[in-house]
Amino acid sequence: MAGLRVLDLTRLLPGPMATLHLADQGAEVIKIEDTGLGDYARTMGPGAAQASAEGKDSPFFRMLNRNKKSLRLDLKQPAGVQVFLRLAAEADVIFESFRPGVVDRLGIGYEAVRAINPRIVYCAITGYGQTGPWAHYAGHDINFIAMSGLLDQIGTPGSAPAMPDFQIGDLLGGCLTSLVGVLTAVMGAKATGRGSHVDVAMADAILAHSVFPLLATQTPDGLAPRGEGEMTGASPGYAVYPTADDRYLAVGAIESKFWQTLCTALGLPELATTDMTNAAEMKHAREALAMVIKTQPLAYWKKTLVPLDCCVTPVLRLDEAVNHPQFIARQIIVNETGLTQCAPPFKLSHWPQTERRPAATAGADSAAVLQAVGYSADEIETLRRDGVI
Known part of the structure; x- marks a missing residue:
């Protein structure tokens, strides 16, 4: 993606993760923060206090902002707006994650940029989108997965919804969905010279990917209660089972050949013909598997079941996980400057992974970024003196 210039106004997780993927593939990503607190992620997350005591940004921030340049810019000053528009005139993509209308009030919205750069792709990442009765509501991941019906499906029968330690809305919705939209629009801009405003609502993205729950609502039985759906606990071939040492085994033996192999290995060949549409038979099979699996520790099942290749894995x-031979072989885990993080989660045969540069300190590239769009040393010094950068 060398040659793709991206201006990143986002903070925290969704937007920075999206631009991280672009930066890792060679795009020039210029992270623009205000001259006050900037991106809150610099002081948030596990290890932030220790990092601050050492004069460093938090591990959370450093993990998401490698390979990016840093510019501090006061967009509440007219001079700051002019700096941004000058950068935007030569940019390909802009990411922002403010509430709807904020960038327009600042004078840096899509219409203002499109007037000087018709090919701009301008992505707005919000919880509920630019339109609709909830458009201006604030929220976080837990709110987006709750509103889209996902949170209600996570958990065991009779329990409260379980909160996943994985930001599904932020990462599926705010990060990956925005990248699909942006790269689609970038291709369109290259072909036609016309860019696009990309309106990404994280709640929309979760709902749009809720394939099986949405299908279930259209069946006579409707959506199963929490923990009782075909993919959430009812099926004995797709479930989590406790072991003797209070660890867990994940079984994904959906296909009959895998289910038959598993039943035979557990000494339960009679269950190989279980009718997976009969609730009573499924319950009996699950209880039988649970009793057998509970007799041995996780290490035993890893040794005996995993090699059978019947979709059984340890939890x-x-x-x-980060020390597992599979992930080590894939080189997905890297340790740079004392920080364990993940490499890009895909391999490109013709383009090896680019060199990784650590996250920049706030404003570290301000002068270089402005020089690249024609600002003189005197002009940059004036902007710095006036607190614009």
Whole structure:
């Protein structure tokens, strides 16, 4: 993506993760923060206090902002707006995550930029989008997955909804969905010279990907209660089972060949013909599997079932996952400047991964970024003196 210039006005997780993917593939990403607190992520997350004591940004910030340039800019000053528009005139993509209308009030919205750069792709990431009765409401990941019906489906029968330690709305919705929209629009801009405003609502994205729950609502039985759906606990071939040492085994033996292999290995060949449409038979099979699996520790099942290739895996803790031979072989985990993080989660055969540069300190590239669009040293010094940068 060398040659793609991206202006990133976003903070925290969704937008910075999206622009991280672009930066890792060679795009020039200029992270623009205000001259006050800037991106709150610099002081948030596990390890932030220790990092601050050492004069560093938080691990959370450093993990999401490698390979980016940093510019501090006061967009509440007219001179700051002019700096932004000058940068935008030569940019390909802009990401922002303010509430609807904020960028327009600042004078840097899509229409203002399109007037000077018709090919701009301008992506707005919000919780509920630019339109609709909830457009101006604030929210976080828990709110978006709650509104879209996902949170209600996570958990065990009779329990309260379980909060996942994975920001599904932020990452599926705010990050990956925005990238699909942006790259679609970038291709269109290259072909026609006309860019696009990309309106991404994280709640929309979750709902749009809720394939099986949405299908279930259109069946005579409707959507199953929490923890009782075909993919959430009712099926014995797609479930989580406790082991003797209070660990867990994940079974995904949906296809009959995998289910038959698993039943035979567990000494339960009679269950191989279980009718997976009969609730009573499924319940009996699940209880039988649970009794057998509970007799041995996780290490035993890893040794005996995983090699059979019947879609059975241990439920690993994250500290175990990052040290697993599979992920090590894939080189997905990297440790740079004392920070364990993930490399891009895909491999391109013709373009090896680019060199990774650590996240920049706030405003570290301000002068270089402005020089690249024609500002003189005297002009930059004036902007700095006036608190614009």
